[in-house]
Amino acid sequence: xxxxxxxxxxxxxxxxxxxxxxxxxxxxxxxxxxxxxxxxxxxxxxxxxxxxxxxxxxxxxxxxxxxxxxxxxxxxxxxxxxxxxxxxxxxxxxxxxxxxxxxxxxxxxxxxxxxxxxxxxxxxxxxxxxxxxxxxxxxxxxxxxxxxxxxxxxxxxxxxxxxxxxxxxxxxxxxxxxxxxxxxxxxxxxxxxxxxxxxxxxxxxxxxxxxxxxxxxxxxxxxxxxxxxxxxxxxxxxxxxxxxxxxxxxxxxxxxxxxxxxxxxxx
Ligand SMILES: [Fe+2]
Ligand SMILES: [Fe+2]
Numbered sequence: 001x002x003x004x005x006x007x008x009x010x011x012x013x014x015x016x017x018x019x020x021x022x023x024x025x026x027x028x029x030x031x032x033x034x035x036x037x038x039x040x041x042x043x044x045x046x047x048x049x050x051x052x053x054x055x056x057x058x059x060x061x062x063x064x065x066x067x068x069x070x071x072x073x074x075x076x077x078x079x080x081x082x083x084x085x086x087x088x089x090x091x092x093x094x095x096x097x098x099x100x101x102x103x104x105x106x107x108x109x110x111x112x113x114x115x116x117x118x119x120x121x122x123x124x125x126x127x128x129x130x131x132x133x134x135x136x137x138x139x140x141x142x143x144x145x146x147x148x149x150x151x152x153x154x155x156x157x158x159x160x161x162x163x164x165x166x167x168x169x170x171x172x173x174x175x176x177x178x179x180x181x182x183x184x185x186x187x188x189x190x191x192x193x194x195x196x197x198x199x200x201x202x203x204x205x206x207x208x209x210x211x212x213x214x215x216x217x218x219x220x221x222x223x224x225x226x227x228x229x230x231x232x233x234x235x236x237x238x239x240x241x242x243x244x245x246x247x248x249x250x251x252x253x254x255x256x257x258x259x260x261x262x263x264x265x266x267x
Contacts, residue, residue, distance in 0.1 A: 003201055004151040007144055008137075008208050015137055022141040037152055042167045045153060046103030052146065053096035054113045056203075059124050059139045060089030066128050070219075080223035081210075087229070088203055094180050095196050101174035102189070132218060136211035143204035150197035157190045 010016040029035075029051075035044045064085035071078045105113070128135040156164040173187040181195045206225055210218065 004147050008140055014134055018134065018138045019141050022138065022145060026145045039162050040153070040156060041163050046099070047109055048149070049099045050096065050103060050105050050109055051112055051116060053092055053099055055116050055120055056142070056146070057089050057092035057096060058117065058121055059135055060085045060087075060092065062121070062125055062128060063132070063135060064089065066132070079221060080226040080229075081218070083229055084206060084223055084225050088206070091199055095199065098174060098177045098180065098192055101176045133211045133213065136207040140204055140208035140211055143200050143207060146200040147197065147204055150193060150200055154190060154193050154197055157193065
């Protein structure tokens with residue numbers, strides 16, 4: 001939330017056009033969905049999150065796919081970028097799945113989601129084909145608006161007297177979210193919103209960083225975010241090892257024989 005107001009300043013005409021496109025789409029979307037920043041109703045939020053998260057899962061998969069084919073075609077290493085992009089796509093899809101365990105999607109929402117995918121996928125692929133950095137810059141600006149929205153939703157949910165606070169102050173987190181982010185069993189819905197906010201701010205930073213790379217940095221040097229995947233992997237191994245050891249110690253206790261009798265006597 002501390003970085004919610006951090007915005008990338010366009011460095012070229014391309015950046016300016018992409019930023020304007022995202023801002024126009026953002027304000028049009030606010031108007032259509034009836035999103036009032038000062039006190040948004042829950043009805044506007046379910047609809048909004050389902051549509052936004054279903055679109056947000058597209059660019060990471062496209063970027064990862066294009067890099068994968070490039071690596072095959074050019075007979076060259078990828079230097080670890082594909083993983084970051086596919087992980088972003090999966091993370092966005094999990095945001096959608098978490099939202100779906102909480103909100104209902106009617107026929108109209110489903111139609112908009114499908115039309116959005118049909119319309120936006122060629123546009124996003126086109127940006128990548130013109131220049132990969134354009135796709136990342138577009139995603140960076142899109143994520144700035146996502147950070148803005150989630151910050152507002154979290155603040156409103158934590159502010160007594162608002163519609164969101166009334167509706168969600170006692171709402172527990174869905175099980176899908178507890179499993180995915182390994183939240184405590186008593187986590188609340190607002191904790192999920194905070195996790196989604198943290199994810200979106202990370203996507204914003206990663207995509208703006210990639211958009212600012214030269215072609216050589218993007219295709220010839222190591223992914224600067226690769227250490228995060230290593231740290232995640234090591235933390236996962238540590239958690240798994242701890243769980244196995246705890247289970248083994250518990251089993252040891254179960255197998256122990258407690259009896260005052262002598263089990264075998266000498267004749
Ligand atoms: Fe998301
Ligand atoms: Fe995102």
